[in-house]
Amino acid sequence: MIPIETHGLTKYYGSLCAVDHIDLEVGNEIFGLLGPNGSGKTTTVLMLTTLLRPTEGSALVCGHDVGREAQEVRRLISYVPQDMAVDIKLTGRENVALFAKLYGISRRDETIDRVLGMMDLSERADDLVRTYSGGMRRRLELAQALVHEPKVLFLDEPTIGLDVAARKKIWEHIGTLKSRGMTIFVTTHYMDEADHSCDRVAILDHGRVAAVDSPSHLKGLLGKDLISARISGEYCRDLPEGVTMMGGKENGEVVFSSEHASERVPELFRRLEEQGAVVHSLSVREPTLDDVFLALVGSREDGSAFDDHKFRTMLRRRG
Amino acid sequence: MKDIFYYFERDMLRWVRGRVSVISALVMPAAWLIFVGLALPTTFTENYIDFITPGILVLTMLGASLQGGSLLIFDKILGFLNKFLALPSSRESILFGKILFITARGLLQATVILLLALVLGASFLSPWSLVLTYAILALFGVLLSAFSTTIALYLSDHDAYAAFNAMVSMPLFFTSSALMPYSVMPAWLSALAYWNPVSYAIDAIRALQEGVLAWSRIGALLFLATVVVGISVRQFRKVTL
Numbered sequence: 429m430i431p432i433e434t435h436g437l438t439k440y441y442g443s444l445c446a447v448d449h450i451d452l453e454v455g456n457e458i459f460g461l462l463g464p465n466g467s468g469k470t471t472t473v474l475m476l477t478t479l480l481r482p483t484e485g486s487a488l489v490c491g492h493d494v495g496r497e498a499q500e501v502r503r504l505i506s507y508v509p510q511d512m513a514v515d516i517k518l519t520g521r522e523n524v525a526l527f528a529k530l531y532g533i534s535r536r537d538e539t540i541d542r543v544l545g546m547m548d549l550s551e552r553a554d555d556l557v558r559t560y561s562g563g564m565r566r567r568l569e570l571a572q573a574l575v576h577e578p579k580v581l582f583l584d585e586p587t588i589g590l591d592v593a594a595r596k597k598i599w600e601h602i603g604t605l606k607s608r609g610m611t612i613f614v615t616t617h618y619m620d621e622a623d624h625s626c627d628r629v630a631i632l633d634h635g636r637v638a639a640v641d642s643p644s645h646l647k648g649l650l651g652k653d654l655i656s657a658r659i660s661g662e663y664c665r666d667l668p669e670g671v672t673m674m675g676g677k678e679n680g681e682v683v684f685s686s687e688h689a690s691e692r693v694p695e696l697f698r699r700l701e702e703q704g705a706v707v708h709s710l711s712v713r714e715p716t717l718d719d720v721f722l723a724l725v726g727s728r729e730d731g732s733a734f735d736d737h738k739f740r741t742m743l744r745r746r747g
Numbered sequence: 748m749k750d751i752f753y754y755f756e757r758d759m760l761r762w763v764r765g766r767v768s769v770i771s772a773l774v775m776p777a778a779w780l781i782f783v784g785l786a787l788p789t790t791f792t793e794n795y796i797d798f799i800t801p802g803i804l805v806l807t808m809l810g811a812s813l814q815g816g817s818l819l820i821f822d823k824i825l826g827f828l829n830k831f832l833a834l835p836s837s838r839e840s841i842l843f844g845k846i847l848f849i850t851a852r853g854l855l856q857a858t859v860i861l862l863l864a865l866v867l868g869a870s871f872l873s874p875w876s877l878v879l880t881y882a883i884l885a886l887f888g889v890l891l892s893a894f895s896t897t898i899a900l901y902l903s904d905h906d907a908y909a910a911f912n913a914m915v916s917m918p919l920f921f922t923s924s925a926l927m928p929y930s931v932m933p934a935w936l937s938a939l940a941y942w943n944p945v946s947y948a949i950d951a952i953r954a955l956q957e958g959v960l961a962w963s964r965i966g967a968l969l970f971l972a973t974v975v976v977g978i979s980v981r982q983f984r985k986v987t988l
């Protein structure tokens with residue numbers, strides 16, 4: 429049974445196409461849906477969790493159509509939305525109990541203890557959630573989602589707004605759930621997190637899937653190394669043969685791709701300085717998923733349209 | 748069915764633990780009764796407390812029910828509704844949970860008023876009319892909390908809901924028979940007041956003071972409540988975001 433498959437899944441809000449003919453097949457894995465804010469991640473999750481009707485196309489969860497067999501789908505999944513929705517005036521245990529009751533769990537108390545334990549919340553279970561940290565609240569939501577042992581777990585930006593340690597912990601828990609046989613469909617706009625934790629990712633840009641693969645394979649497409657630079661002034665009209673500018677990131681980093689990157693650094697430096705640019709630093713590093721995104725989608729800040737021509741030519745050169 | 752109670756229990760726990768809101772909910776209607784009941788000059792009745800109490804009771808249910816719609820707005824804005832809608836449990840139990848909680852809270856407020864009215868010298872209450880008063884208030888509460896909760900399903904934020912609340916509650920109250928009998932109203936107002944659902948409940952409770960069961964008014968209320976709850980259930984079943 430395929431946990432999730434979509435066929436031309438599409439959602440229009442009026443004339444805005446938020447999700448544009450997505451075809452995905454998700455196996456028993458941690459599958460990451462990546463993209464910047466507004467790229468259509470939440471809309472996709474809402475359709476897969478039966479909360480939003482697709483404008484076109486279809487989606488199946490464990491073989492059940494999200495439109496026609498919504499009730500079946502809801503029995504098999506859990507959904508943790510992007511906004512942290514836990515009742516702060518209730519204790520952790522009461523929050524979980526509500527879901528255990530609504531799911532009609534038999535042996536309720538046992539189950540509640542078990543899921544709270546899984547999420548390392550046993551000690552604080554009877555404190556009001558008001559006193560919980562952001563990371564604990566998120567784990568409490570995971571505990572709520574686990575009471576009925578779902579086949580597929582949907583997590584929309586589970587680490588948003590959390591500090592580094594709390595994020596790491598959430599991802600560890602997600603890994604544990606996967607090892608227990610659950611399929612996890614997770615969205616995030618933190619590329620580095622997906623890089624470490626997802627088995628496969630889909631990169632979403634303006635509602636379209638720009639690439640689907642394992643993070644390592646996607647990074648492999650960019651070659652062994654990239655040149656990362658900090659530059660001010662005019663540049664990039666005349667780059668050395670075989671060096672391509674991939675684009676600039678919000679943090680001011682400019683990324684170039686090239687084979688044998690480290691050997692091209694001196695020449696690139698000379699060219700840039702000849703054009704009157706001031707080079708503050710040039711270094712060679714391994715590609716990250718963020719670079720893949722840059723190559724596929726272009727600069728994140730300008731939100732420029734998907735330029736697959738650039739990516740294709742780059743990939744062709746890599747052979 | 749049980750799910751209705753679980754949703755009710757959640758709202759009740761949250762309400763009771765916000766102590767200030769409990770106190771304000773119980774003090775506000777009492778203040779109304781005292782100020783409106785004792786401060787207004789009366790020319791058309793001997794015992795103004797007897798006259799005004801049904802109006803204040805129904806006004807309290809009206810306010811409680813309309814304000815209750817904001818519970819769903821918050822559930823929606825904060826993401827709770829999404830989580831509930833993704834559950835296999837039936838969606839109308841979300842609606843019925845709200846109706847149950849909002850109506851129960853309104854009846855609790857009504858009880859404060861009834862007790863205070865007794866202290867202030869109201870004389871109209873026989874035991875059976877008390878039971879019927881609660882029944883009529885509950886029916887009215889179900890009608891309006893179903894209405895406000897379903898409207899809340901379609902409004903996107905709290906400001907929009909507050910605007911809706913103001914737009915509905917003021918006219919409903921002032922064109923009702925709460926503050927004066929039909930006999931002293933101008934003709935246009937008495938026509939308006941007669942068809943106002945708020946008056947159905949007020950008139951039915953006032954009739955109880957005379958020992959009369961006003962079937963046409965209770966029937967109208969029952970009919971309206973059935974229609975509104977029916978529509979609300981349909982909307983909740985089919986809602987997508």
Ligand SMILES: Nc1ncnc2c1ncn2[C@@H]1O[C@H](COP(=O)(O)OP(=O)(O)O)[C@@H](O)[C@H]1O
Binds near residue numbers: 465
């Ligand atoms: N209810 C809505 N009505 C209209 N437009 C919407 C609605 N929800 C989302 N959008 C738009 O759809 C696009 C995708 O949004 P969303 O799925 O929330 O993206 P993400 O979760 O990746 O940030 C955005 O351009 C957003 O403005």
Ligand SMILES: [Mg+2]
Binds near residue numbers: 470510585
């Ligand atoms: Mg989102």
